[in-house]
Amino acid sequence: MHHLWLMLLPFLGLVSVAPAEKGLEFPRYDGKDRVLDINDRNYRKAMNKYSMLCLLYHEPIPDSKELQKKHQMTEMVLELVAQVLEEKDIGFGMVDAKKDAKVAKKLGLDEVDSVYVFKEDRVIEFDGLLSANTMTEFLLDLLEDPVEVLDNALDELVVYEYIDDLVVYEVMNELVVFEYMNDLIVYEHINELVFLLQVAKQLTLKMNEVDFYEPFMEEPVTIPEKPHSEEELVAFITKHRRPTLRKLRAEDMFETWEDDIEGIHIVAFAEEEDPDGFEFLEILKEVARDNTHLPDLSIVWIDPDDFSLLIPYWEKTFKVDLFRPQIGVVNVTDADSVWMAMDDEEDLPTAQELEDWIEDVLSDEDRGQQRNTNEALPNTRHFEHTQMTLSTNFE
Amino acid sequence: MHHLWLMLLPFLGLVSVAPAEKGLEFPRYDGKDRVLDINDRNYRKAMNKYSMLCLLYHEPIPDSKELQKKHQMTEMVLELVAQVLEEKDIGFGMVDAKKDAKVAKKLGLDEVDSVYVFKEDRVIEFDGLLSANTMTEFLLDLLEDPVEVLDNALDELVVYEYIDDLVVYEVMNELVVFEYMNDLIVYEHINELVFLLQVAKQLTLKMNEVDFYEPFMEEPVTIPEKPHSEEELVAFITKHRRPTLRKLRAEDMFETWEDDIEGIHIVAFAEEEDPDGFEFLEILKEVARDNTHLPDLSIVWIDPDDFSLLIPYWEKTFKVDLFRPQIGVVNVTDADSVWMAMDDEEDLPTAQELEDWIEDVLSDEDRGQQRNTNEALPNTRHFEHTQMTLSTNFE
Numbered sequence: 005m006h007h008l009w010l011m012l013l014p015f016l017g018l019v020s021v022a023p024a025e026k027g028l029e030f031p032r033y034d035g036k037d038r039v040l041d042i043n044d045r046n047y048r049k050a051m052n053k054y055s056m057l058c059l060l061y062h063e064p065i066p067d068s069k070e071l072q073k074k075h076q077m078t079e080m081v082l083e084l085v086a087q088v089l090e091e092k093d094i095g096f097g098m099v100d101a102k103k104d105a106k107v108a109k110k111l112g113l114d115e116v117d118s119v120y121v122f123k124e125d126r127v128i129e130f131d132g133l134l135s136a137n138t139m140t141e142f143l144l145d146l147l148e149d150p151v152e153v154l155d156n157a158l159d160e161l162v163v164y165e166y167i168d169d170l171v172v173y174e175v176m177n178e179l180v181v182f183e184y185m186n187d188l189i190v191y192e193h194i195n196e197l198v199f200l201l202q203v204a205k206q207l208t209l210k211m212n213e214v215d216f217y218e219p220f221m222e223e224p225v226t227i228p229e230k231p232h233s234e235e236e237l238v239a240f241i242t243k244h245r246r247p248t249l250r251k252l253r254a255e256d257m258f259e260t261w262e263d264d265i266e267g268i269h270i271v272a273f274a275e276e277e278d279p280d281g282f283e284f285l286e287i288l289k290e291v292a293r294d295n296t297h298l299p300d301l302s303i304v305w306i307d308p309d310d311f312s313l314l315i316p317y318w319e320k321t322f323k324v325d326l327f328r329p330q331i332g333v334v335n336v337t338d339a340d341s342v343w344m345a346m347d348d349e350e351d352l353p354t355a356q357e358l359e360d361w362i363e364d365v366l367s368d369e370d371r372g373q374q375r376n377t378n379e380a381l382p383n384t385r386h387f388e389h390t391q392m393t394l395s396t397n398f399e
Numbered sequence: 400m401h402h403l404w405l406m407l408l409p410f411l412g413l414v415s416v417a418p419a420e421k422g423l424e425f426p427r428y429d430g431k432d433r434v435l436d437i438n439d440r441n442y443r444k445a446m447n448k449y450s451m452l453c454l455l456y457h458e459p460i461p462d463s464k465e466l467q468k469k470h471q472m473t474e475m476v477l478e479l480v481a482q483v484l485e486e487k488d489i490g491f492g493m494v495d496a497k498k499d500a501k502v503a504k505k506l507g508l509d510e511v512d513s514v515y516v517f518k519e520d521r522v523i524e525f526d527g528l529l530s531a532n533t534m535t536e537f538l539l540d541l542l543e544d545p546v547e548v549l550d551n552a553l554d555e556l557v558v559y560e561y562i563d564d565l566v567v568y569e570v571m572n573e574l575v576v577f578e579y580m581n582d583l584i585v586y587e588h589i590n591e592l593v594f595l596l597q598v599a600k601q602l603t604l605k606m607n608e609v610d611f612y613e614p615f616m617e618e619p620v621t622i623p624e625k626p627h628s629e630e631e632l633v634a635f636i637t638k639h640r641r642p643t644l645r646k647l648r649a650e651d652m653f654e655t656w657e658d659d660i661e662g663i664h665i666v667a668f669a670e671e672e673d674p675d676g677f678e679f680l681e682i683l684k685e686v687a688r689d690n691t692h693l694p695d696l697s698i699v700w701i702d703p704d705d706f707s708l709l710i711p712y713w714e715k716t717f718k719v720d721l722f723r724p725q726i727g728v729v730n731v732t733d734a735d736s737v738w739m740a741m742d743d744e745e746d747l748p749t750a751q752e753l754e755d756w757i758e759d760v761l762s763d764e765d766r767g768q769q770r771n772t773n774e775a776l777p778n779t780r781h782f783e784h785t786q787m788t789l790s791t792n793f794e
Contacts, residue, residue, distance in 0.1 A: 025731040026733060027664070027731055028652060028653065028709070029712060030709065031709075031711075031712060089711060091715070092711070137707050140707040140710070141704060258423065261420055261423050264420065312532050313425060313426055313535055315535070315539060316485070316486060317426060320486075327543060337420070337421065
């Protein structure tokens, strides 16, 4: 793991403009090797040594110089994260899919280029952007207790504001469960459940009832047949994992993208800080709330502000202007796409028009028609003949 | 600008975990030189050629190998940004503080390690984190019209939601101006003003009146002596640029940090997605709203989620636990600091207790007492003898 050129890289995409003042110094890689080369002889020791072990399962180191460089950059990202988190008792290692096939099998690693985090008796897969920043945030989150206990010290107003904010703006892809007077702790993917205990009364929860809030939904679903075992809760949540509206986030962007529906994603671009984007997002939420009963409807909302480096790539690939809100259907096999026509910035669709458009495009999609060019599909929302309800196509 | 090793870097902190599916490909540096070496002979041509020119004003290239590497990494960040934005008609260049002193003087560049953006007849300084992501987002924002016109197509509800959101959650350090029926366009720093025209009636704005919303404030200040010239507006905004509560953001973090008050920052750490952090932020807003008349009060709010790589550094430097809300006073000369004691997570202070604590610490600070260790200053909020109002110390 010693490559001379690695030492040439004090920074990884981050260059601090040397501030005259103290308190904002960005870390630079100090050149020390912290990432372990995991093999059949040392993996047990590593597991026992750290409270969390973070393993990159990678392709065999290739012959091609360019692919080697890619591998080395990945390694550098892990090295910087390992350095930054040095005092947090987290181990880091690399597992070679060929050389270390035996240990990979033992540990249950199967997706090459994924990062697996071992914490206590659980394994959490990281399938997000491998940047030092995103990795660090993800690991720091894992160190926190996944169960949030709200108590009486919070006054009612704050609780309501917090919950509204949590569900509508912040939790995004995460699933929120409120439970009353029950200290059951359950999670498959850590960070996924939030239990509200003593304040549950204010939420009109009944004793031992678990309410499930899908992101952006105002009304919860009460999980049936209480009280629940850990297995039942996990089963219910697993079954309802794919929300009707989900935000693309750096920390699990590839996981989200791989979870397509028959090779297709409905993608909406909306910049939350822009008035048109904000309004369009409100319309999307309305469509999602009206159709949350449809298991096969899931809209991926992308805030372009979160992925600045991808904006020009998306604009070119999808032939859309991302300064304005957009909604389209993307084929993930070839990135072919069709987009709703919104000629005028002031001409945002109503929720009903948006539903009609989605329905029309997807039904054409179903019939296998006109899918090969950006132009071929009807891309205006003025389909006045459309009378079917959304559910006829989705169910 | 040709360095062999530059070619070795296909990534800059970003390694895409090769997705099996299309539509999420992160850009890699293609090795082509796009960043110009600006000098006395070519700067005019560059200015005329692009709609925006983005210049890094840097220290003379040093002899030390390590500092050379830092310089090269900065250059690489610019190269990747230039590649990603290739079709946006933005030029990129480097200006050497020694070799190109003459042209730097002509262009008015004075702060070494800053990036200056020339757009039409204005110069906008970038004093934020030099990462490819932050730079790209900043430049894409500059391409947009800084004046946002809300019109009748937005219904009243959306306008109110947007405005609340804009002012309270999103605009953060940016200054928001609402103006009724006036198409005056004025900005010193681009992105800084938002005009709402036809919807102004709903905001109880009078004809030609300009209301100024400081971030996190619910009540605007009406700019006196209407109607206003561009100069008057700019003068008013410049005078009121430092808000009572400001969020640290990657795009202008160094600018914010350098804007200390007598060598000191009041720093509050609060994670907005965490219930305690959310509640603490509400308390901070209350303190800010109650004291917005004090010109020398400015609290820097840091959401640790936005700066994951700095969390361990801050925890070590300031000796605080950033899993919990914190407020303290930091000396920017030596990063010495004192922090409010909040032993119990449920034991957040009231707005009044927080005001009292700030006042006590700053008045000790004024007397030059007990400033040399983290322990020496009173760091509990239980000063029941404190009866002075906050203004007595600040005015």
